[in-house]
Amino acid sequence: MANLNGFWSYAHKDDDAEEGRITELARKLVREFELLTGDDISLFIDRDNLEWGNVWREAINGQLSTVAFFVPVLTPMYFQSAECKRELETLLDRAEGSMQSGIVLPILYADFRGTIVEDSESELIERCKALQWVDWTTLRLEEPSSAVYRAAVSKMAQRLVAANKELEEALNDAALTGGDVVVEDDDGEPGTLERMAEMEEALPEMGGTLREIGHKAEQIGQIMKATVENNKVKLQKSFAGKLAVARMLAVELEKPSTDFLDLTAKYSNELRAVDGGMQALIDQSADQITNEENQAAVADLFDSVIDFARKARNNLDQTEAIQEPFQAMSKLSRELRVPLRRVEQSVRQIAGGVEITDSWVKTLDERGFLEQLAIERPEWLEATNPAR
Structure with a gap:
């Protein structure tokens, strides 16, 4: 051998x-x-x-x-x-x-x-x-x-x-x-066409899931903010008052945090279905990039990939923003730790998704496709992949 x-x-x-x-x-x-x-x-x-x-x-x-x-x-x-x-x-x-x-x-x-x-x-x-x-x-x-x-x-x-x-x-x-x-x-192994078909079906749905995740993160943030604003007196008066507010918040966050975790798990599964098709698309595009007639279509495809990766990053920023105040509030009562764990697990799943979507853009950059098609490198890529 x-x-x-x-x-x-x-x-x-x-x-x-x-x-x-x-x-x-x-x-x-x-x-x-x-x-x-x-x-x-x-x-x-x-x-x-x-x-x-x-x-x-x-x-x-x-x-x-x-x-x-x-x-x-x-x-x-x-x-x-x-x-x-x-x-x-x-x-x-x-x-x-x-x-x-x-x-x-x-x-x-x-x-x-x-x-x-x-x-x-x-x-x-x-x-x-x-x-x-x-x-x-x-x-x-x-x-x-x-x-x-x-x-x-x-x-x-x-x-x-x-x-x-x-x-x-x-x-x-x-x-x-x-x-x-x-x-x-x-x-049992899908070929290139099967992978691409899976991607075409899953990508729009995944974009919708990302938007749902963003809305759910916003809802959780609003619940925490409203609970604090509406119970300032209780939070300032006594430990019993603080505990009552913490328990109230834990009840209010039970369903939203569960829904949040379900959505991020759904997103993670959808992303796995998309990933194989995306890699196949990138590989197939390598043969088309030298054809002037196809360059515009390939450039549009790569722009959409970069845009999706950017949205995934923005989504992560949004979910991480609610995690820090949540961690601080969870110290008030152990009952808040259950919804906190759900939020933390959700953030990990979204961060894992960003690793995958970032890898798509890095592959395009490393193979010289962005430079060949005069596509602007996203600003966040510079930190991980310095200009070639």
Whole structure:
């Protein structure tokens, strides 16, 4: 096997907290794999690097036979990252039920059980467990030079070597016999047209959901403001008065906060449906951008993508604005903490959505499309992607 790629999916904040031990583990695994096989592995460890995105798309949209391994490093922070979850879900969708499932090697790096609250995250966890994740929660505390640590790295490499060998033998047998080998479940995987159709259907509805989220955030803010304004005397007189106001506010916010959480969950699901189609659209537009007749249509498409990403960012600003005063008021009574948790979870889901919509615009920028079509770069992009 030649020209193999290895993908290491992790939360950068975790690696910072571990002083680089997570990325060093990736390099140790690659070196051990190369030692056991004699193959060279191209390690893709930084998703902020443009090359990661290009190779990732090629691997996912084509055959996965060029991928030696995909290792998601599971932690609470990992499941707070929309980008990490998207990578994991995409790869699982492609590999599950096929002979290539063995190349997916989840590492339980920090025990997150008990911290996951979203059904979609619970489902991903169960899918990872079904692939027999490697428990690293204790091993991460060992010295990398220790025998127990090195043995564990070698064991992971041996498992990946065996999975790659099994896949290679199946492919070779199919080539010799003229038969077919099922390495991917194409029956359930949407093609480009299906993804684009999903996007066309979901995008207008998602825009409507964003507006609903904004209205609900405004309603919650108005309820908090009105309650404080109408009960100034009680809030100033006694602790009993403050407690009464806090309980009143908790009752008034019960339904709006529940509705708010339901809306952001709906938005998160819609966004996942749109994302695959958006990536397909961007890839297809690359072939059209050199055609002068199509440039205006492509420019309009990219402008709409940027506009949607801007609206998503504005929506996040609006929801974050109600979170801070809510946190301060929740200290008045534990009964306010329930609606507060709903608001906080909603904000996390919206922030995760912004990561995805931002990634669309970053991809357009990194591939030079904005410059080619003389489209103005959004102001917020400068902070994350300095001008090329």
